[in-house]
Amino acid sequence: MFTILKNTENGLVQLHEMIAGSWVHAVDPAPDEVAYLQSGVGAPPDFITYPLDLDERARTEKDNGAILIVLRIPHFQGITADVPYATMPLGIVLTDKLIVTICRTANGVVQELLDGRVKGLSTAKRNRFVLHLLLASAQKYLSYLRAINKTVDALEDRLQLSLRNREVLELLKYQKSLTYFMTALKQNELMMQRLQRSRLFEMYPDDEDLLDDVLTEIQQAIEMTSISSNILSQMMDAFASIISNNLNVVMKFLASVTIILSIPTIVASFYGMNVSLPLAEHPLAFVITLGISLGFALLVVIVFWKKDWF
Numbered sequence: 001m002f003t004i005l006k007n008t009e010n011g012l013v014q015l016h017e018m019i020a021g022s023w024v025h026a027v028d029p030a031p032d033e034v035a036y037l038q039s040g041v042g043a044p045p046d047f048i049t050y051p052l053d054l055d056e057r058a059r060t061e062k063d064n065g066a067i068l069i070v071l072r073i074p075h076f077q078g079i080t081a082d083v084p085y086a087t088m089p090l091g092i093v094l095t096d097k098l099i100v101t102i103c104r105t106a107n108g109v110v111q112e113l114l115d116g117r118v119k120g121l122s123t124a125k126r127n128r129f130v131l132h133l134l135l136a137s138a139q140k141y142l143s144y145l146r147a148i149n150k151t152v153d154a155l156e157d158r159l160q161l162s163l164r165n166r167e168v169l170e171l172l173k174y175q176k177s178l179t180y181f182m183t184a185l186k187q188n189e190l191m192m193q194r195l196q197r198s199r200l201f202e203m204y205p206d207d208e209d210l211l212d213d214v215l216t217e218i219q220q221a222i223e224m225t226s227i228s229s230n231i232l233s234q235m236m237d238a239f240a241s242i243i244s245n246n247l248n249v250v251m252k253f254l255a256s257v258t259i260i261l262s263i264p265t266i267v268a269s270f271y272g273m274n275v276s277l278p279l280a281e282h283p284l285a286f287v288i289t290l291g292i293s294l295g296f297a298l299l300v301v302i303v304f305w306k307k308d309w310f
Helices: 031-040 045-052 108-114 126-159 166-197 205-270 285-306
Strands: 002-008 011-015 022-027 059-063 066-076 085-094 098-103
Touching: 022 031, 031 045, 045 066, 045 085, 045 098, 059 166, 066 108, 066 126, 066 166, 085 126, 085 166, 098 126, 108 126, 126 166, 126 205, 166 205, 205 285
Parallel strands: 022 098
Antiparallel strands: 002 011, 002 022, 059 066, 066 085, 085 098
16 A cells, blocks of 8 residues: 655645655555556665565665665554564655655554654655654654653562563563664664765755754664663563562461471371370360460461561
8 A cells, every 4th residue: 555645735635646746655565556666656676675574674775866765663563462662664765756655564653744743844855854754763762662661660560579470571572672672773873874974964954953863863762772671681680580589488488387287287196196195084185285286386486487487
């Protein structure tokens, strides 16, 4: 599926054909749509198919006047997914007339532009459009990182009293997400530095300032991801020990209870034998025996309490 859009005074409007100054956004295009884009965009055919590979690295390429920018963007796959937050490639093709974005699935980065939440967006200004898209991607990384940190804090509260591995496995899922983020952000940073050296965005001073903002946001996201990843890694090790310690405390408590309950059992076993025993003929023999059992059990409880076994 692809949509053709153009910026007007009333915002983005949808068109039925590709014209100069328009933006073509393709989401998981069908083979016939790929063929149509390859023939109508005026760029090398591979520029349309490269971004559809989910393992495509962030890079930039130029051929016959067309420019391809492959960007790794964050993607939320759902809280129940094995990796809740992953990354995927977003292709940006620039020709002398069109801007084309290609992605395998719908995503929040492009959606911000489609919803008109980016100020000063113009499909006619290709370079600035790309910079707005890059900035939206960096900001989305930061937004998802804050969401990951918030979720990890909630898991931390649950882990302190947990005896199971479920919470640790949940932390592992977010550790994977941070690993994907770090890899993608470093690739994006290298790609942005390559674009900066190519002087693609030096035509207008505003573009240069926006490029600096993009690089700053990406570096901030890298640092934030690195810090979160290190903290989460250490937290997983610490809480694995805490879970083991919690289990030891429970086992120690159960062992103490077992010892305390075994004392009345031993006394009752002795007085249950068919032999002559002290106090056997006494009318209060049962009460006395019960008192002795409880006395020994209470003594053991006091000893365990002083040794902090409970």
